[in-house]
Amino acid sequence: MFFSAGDTASSPPARAVRADDVVLTGDRPTGVLHLGHYAGSLANRVALQGRCTQTLLIADLQALTDASGHAAHVAAHVEEVALDYLAAGIDPAVTTIAVQSRLPALAELTVLYLNLVTVARLERNPTVKAEVELRGFARDIPAGFLCYPVSQAADITGFLATLVPVGEDQLPMIEQTNEIVRRVNRLAGAPDDAPVLTECRALLSSTPRLPGVDGRKASKSLGNAIPLSASADDIRRLVHAMYTDPGHVRASDPGRVEGNVVFAYLEAFDPDAAAVEELEARYRRGGLGDATVKRRLVDVLEQLVAPMRARRAAFANDRGYVRDILREGTARGDEVTRQVLRSVRRAFALDE
Amino acid sequence: MFFSAGDTASSPPARAVRADDVVLTGDRPTGVLHLGHYAGSLANRVALQGRCTQTLLIADLQALTDASGHAAHVAAHVEEVALDYLAAGIDPAVTTIAVQSRLPALAELTVLYLNLVTVARLERNPTVKAEVELRGFARDIPAGFLCYPVSQAADITGFLATLVPVGEDQLPMIEQTNEIVRRVNRLAGAPDDAPVLTECRALLSSTPRLPGVDGRKASKSLGNAIPLSASADDIRRLVHAMYTDPGHVRASDPGRVEGNVVFAYLEAFDPDAAAVEELEARYRRGGLGDATVKRRLVDVLEQLVAPMRARRAAFANDRGYVRDILREGTARGDEVTRQVLRSVRRAFALDE
Numbered sequence: 001m002f003f004s005a006g007d008t009a010s011s012p013p014a015r016a017v018r019a020d021d022v023v024l025t026g027d028r029p030t031g032v033l034h035l036g037h038y039a040g041s042l043a044n045r046v047a048l049q050g051r052c053t054q055t056l057l058i059a060d061l062q063a064l065t066d067a068s069g070h071a072a073h074v075a076a077h078v079e080e081v082a083l084d085y086l087a088a089g090i091d092p093a094v095t096t097i098a099v100q101s102r103l104p105a106l107a108e109l110t111v112l113y114l115n116l117v118t119v120a121r122l123e124r125n126p127t128v129k130a131e132v133e134l135r136g137f138a139r140d141i142p143a144g145f146l147c148y149p150v151s152q153a154a155d156i157t158g159f160l161a162t163l164v165p166v167g168e169d170q171l172p173m174i175e176q177t178n179e180i181v182r183r184v185n186r187l188a189g190a191p192d193d194a195p196v197l198t199e200c201r202a203l204l205s206s207t208p209r210l211p212g213v214d215g216r217k218a219s220k221s222l223g224n225a226i227p228l229s230a231s232a233d234d235i236r237r238l239v240h241a242m243y244t245d246p247g248h249v250r251a252s253d254p255g256r257v258e259g260n261v262v263f264a265y266l267e268a269f270d271p272d273a274a275a276v277e278e279l280e281a282r283y284r285r286g287g288l289g290d291a292t293v294k295r296r297l298v299d300v301l302e303q304l305v306a307p308m309r310a311r312r313a314a315f316a317n318d319r320g321y322v323r324d325i326l327r328e329g330t331a332r333g334d335e336v337t338r339q340v341l342r343s344v345r346r347a348f349a350l351d352e
Numbered sequence: 353m354f355f356s357a358g359d360t361a362s363s364p365p366a367r368a369v370r371a372d373d374v375v376l377t378g379d380r381p382t383g384v385l386h387l388g389h390y391a392g393s394l395a396n397r398v399a400l401q402g403r404c405t406q407t408l409l410i411a412d413l414q415a416l417t418d419a420s421g422h423a424a425h426v427a428a429h430v431e432e433v434a435l436d437y438l439a440a441g442i443d444p445a446v447t448t449i450a451v452q453s454r455l456p457a458l459a460e461l462t463v464l465y466l467n468l469v470t471v472a473r474l475e476r477n478p479t480v481k482a483e484v485e486l487r488g489f490a491r492d493i494p495a496g497f498l499c500y501p502v503s504q505a506a507d508i509t510g511f512l513a514t515l516v517p518v519g520e521d522q523l524p525m526i527e528q529t530n531e532i533v534r535r536v537n538r539l540a541g542a543p544d545d546a547p548v549l550t551e552c553r554a555l556l557s558s559t560p561r562l563p564g565v566d567g568r569k570a571s572k573s574l575g576n577a578i579p580l581s582a583s584a585d586d587i588r589r590l591v592h593a594m595y596t597d598p599g600h601v602r603a604s605d606p607g608r609v610e611g612n613v614v615f616a617y618l619e620a621f622d623p624d625a626a627a628v629e630e631l632e633a634r635y636r637r638g639g640l641g642d643a644t645v646k647r648r649l650v651d652v653l654e655q656l657v658a659p660m661r662a663r664r665a666a667f668a669n670d671r672g673y674v675r676d677i678l679r680e681g682t683a684r685g686d687e688v689t690r691q692v693l694r695s696v697r698r699a700f701a702l703d704e
Binding site for chain 2: 071101104108117146150151
């Protein structure tokens with residue numbers, strides 16, 4: 001799903017984006033953002049600023065679909081995610097940051113769209129299937145979770161998004177959204193050249209998913225991710241703990257670069273790609289110790305994170321300002337989504 | 353379901369209603385109301401006026417859960433149902449008449465409650481099961497239909513209803529609503545003596561369901577119901593067509609009263625119960641022709657319907673007034689449901 005604090009796969013090829021595109025991404029506020037989010041998505045969002053219309057949706061309602069028992073935790077992380085955005089360089093004057101639960105039009109769109117999708121169709125959704133398995137819901141899947149592709153369609157269409165950055169595995173979500181779009185247009189009897197809603201395109205990522213420091217999937221609960229707000233000490237400690245090549249015992253031994261987390265991070269963040277390639281060649285041949293490569297990575301990450309850390313600290317000292325940003329972004333989102341709701345309601349013959 | 357244009361079973365025993373009760377009923381605007389609705393529910397709503405707080409919800413969104421292809425038909429019938437209410441004697445100064453689709457708080461409550469109910473629980477709901485079978489949805493059940501017990505819980509709790517008139521078969525709906533109520537209260541950590549939401553009671557009907565003129569279930573699509581707006585000619589024609597006892601060929605033959613539609617209507621509407629009992633005894637013995645009983649029923653129905661017809665005609669001539677009533681009732685409903693939404697959002701830690 002494209003709103004996931006665990007989702008790190010997304011790097012739009014620049015040529016796929018048009019100036020009149022409306023891009024929607026966002027995050028579930030279930031934890032602070034980490035370097036995986038930065039490499040996979042946040043860096044691209046910063047790069048997209050000013051090149052097209054962009055909204056970041058803090059998907060707190062969607063976070064409740066599998067965490068309604070942790071509502072307070074989700075609520076507390078809405079501002080943390082906003083701080084991470086600002087720290088990463090998102091400019092709220094250019095990019096709209098909105099809070100999902102404060103946009104009532106999205107709930108209304110969801111309820112309307114539920115009539116256009118069958119239960120069988122939702123159950124067939126591969127992303128839902130996979131997530132159900134992953135979370136071990138089995139038969140006890142919350143109804144909100146089964147219905148979340150519909151809620152996601154409400155988000156995408158509510159913002160009139162034309163381009164949605166997703167991973168390969170999330171393509172069924174885009175398909176489901178476009179099915180709903182076509183049904184609304186048919187319901188409205190809209191002519192092909194003036195549809196009520198327009199279909200969206202997927203912006204497929206080419207960036208491989210950045211692993212956690214232990215080589216497993218980066219996850220807050222495993223404590224294996226490097227938060228954007230990491231201190232210099234955190235970075236040293238986490239890089240030190242990184243999984244490399246267990247067969248690479250002495251510096252003189254030949255080592256494996258594939259599956260080696262240190263090199264995965266260097267590839268993602270070291271601005272000197274040629275130097276990284278050379279290091280990899282030396283590591284493969286033998287004669288390069290883990291300690292040396294890790295020292296380089298610590299420097300690279302510290303240079304990346306230090307300015308974010310400083311920005312985050314400044315914004316964290318001015319919570320009122322952060323709340324203002326969320327209030328203004330949400331007000332803009334409210335206006336857009338209400339306007340879309342009005343036209344969808346007309347399609348359902350629900351004009352007042 | 354308690355919002356059904358086909359639902360005719362509901363006659364509250366007066367003693368079950370307290371002055372501080374909040375009663376919620378309503379109808380899906382899928383057609384005009386008929387005498388079955390009057391006997392089963394509308395007459396009681398008129399009787400309840402002033403005895404407790406009462407809201408009638410015109411459930412146009414719920415009507416879309418199985419009729420999204422007939423959105424224009426549903427929209428057109430919102431005012432028709434309101435006209436039927438006014439014709440039947442509902443006083444908008446005492447009873448609130450609100451339109452479901454214009455109460456955004458209900459959609460928001462629905463989306464929140466979806467997180468508190470599992471898909472398995474919804475699929476086990478006997479009312480959903482029965483309706484799925486009845487409508488032949490099988491695997492193609494719209495998601496909105498599966499979720500409608502949740503939407504109904506939103507309606508009931510959104511109006512803080514304490515008493516909900518239902519038929520025996522709708523008790524699982526009340527149970528589902530109270531499950532959600534308990535979950536919200538647990539989520540909020542509310543003390544038992546100050547819950548966020550209060551459980552509701554079912555007001556069970558004792559009135560038998562009034563059949564259609566052909567003895568089958570009264571239904572708009574079968575054309576076998578007598579609309580509240582029937583003309584004197586309609587009444588004569590429909591009573592004339594009524595199913596009686598096919599074995600009762602000559603007036604002198606003994607006849608059956610059970611399953612005899614004419615007597616079912618006389619029992620429901622003739623103000624002189626003793627006279628009806630005497631007629632039934634004569635009919636059983638033999639010596640009473642169908643034509644005689646039908647003439648009496650035509651008179652009884654004409655006396656009941658004539659003043660409704662007159663009121664309906666007057667209101668139909670002043671559509672602006674009807675729209676004002678809906679606007680004012682919906683505004684009152686909007687205030688109540690928004691206040692409930694605020695406290696439920698707090699339970700989900702979603703305060704702004």
